[in-house]
Amino acid sequence: MAIIIDPQVSGIAGNMLIGAFVDLGADANKLKEVMEKSAECFGKVEVTFKKINKKGISSTYCHVEMLEHKHSICYPKFIEKIKKLDLDKKVKETSIKVFERIAIAESKIHGKTLDSVHFHEVGASDAVADVIGSIYAYYSLNLDNQKIIGLPIAVGGGRVETAHGIIPVPAPAVVEVLKNAKMIGGPVDSELATPTGAAVYMEICDEIKEFIPLIKAKKTGYGAGKKDFDHPNVLRIIESSDIAESDKIDVIETNMDHLTGEEIGYLFDKLLDIGARDVSVTPIIMKKNRPGNLLKVISRKENREKVIEAIFKETGSLGIRIAPNMHRGISKREFSKQIFNINDKDYEVTFKIGYLNGEIISKRPEYEDLKKIAQDSGLPLKKISEMIR
Structure with a gap:
């Protein structure tokens, strides 16, 4: 089984994740109870779920209305309150990891230590409900036993008003949280990715890919966003069974017309020893009708430089062709x-x-x-x- 989180068009937010999980089968009534109760020590929220249509796509909208909000809270005290919540151990521990990602991002942006970070928007009761609701739904569907693949996130554009004033979109905290992920600007001048949604995404995804791998889709859930655009403002989550795994490789090749059979055999073995995934040698006719051989090596990115260096040293080649990041299907x-x-x-x-x-x-x-x-x-x-x- 594999789960594909697809935020390529409308980004990601905590309530969109929750809506998509409910669309996949999570219990909305239980989620409402968990979210409202968890938020009580930070304020008061009311959670409602309804089916709505976003530009032709039927989706589940999770509305978290903040009825009462307490003042900002420092990170250590915030975590103390989370630890005291009456939640399953796994839900609590993973939620704390999500909040830690946001706190680390905030500390880097503001040049503070982790202990001195104060949560403003993130410490609000609605944000707490979003994170804990997302993680609770994730475990309730047993998604921790599945492979979670994240696709690139549309982050939007323009400007947004925050507790720190007007800042560009994507917000600095979102950029920091999404380090090592793949972001797409637009397609609208509006904030599409929130720090809470981004942090949950980074915590639960096992792998981030540019494209949907070769899969057989079984079920799809759509979580609606609050805003309306010219496109469907929904987060899509696909539940699938793998047909084949996808792999990124480099294909490295060069022509050889001056090596003996023994020297080619030695190079062949050496390339495999240093991490090449596959090596092949094909007889070819080169310029001026000279007989030669085409050396083709399949390598992962992390071994690319070692492979290239070995080919240069062992063949004396003056040029090596590299086709990076090619996709191959593997059973x-x-x-x-x-x-x-x-x-x-x-x-x-x-x-x-x-x-x-x-x-x-x-x-x-x-x-x-x-x-x-x-x-x-x-x-x-x-x-x-x-x-x-």
């Missing part, structure tokens, strides 16, 4: 060990098993295991392979 795979008795001796063989839609599409023994059995038993490798298969 789900797992490894299984089985025991085989050959010539009255037990041998352990590891199989790599590939799945598509839950069905096995390949089950292959690892070459190194077959090689060891052949060397130990004296039988031909081909015979061992046939016996194992």
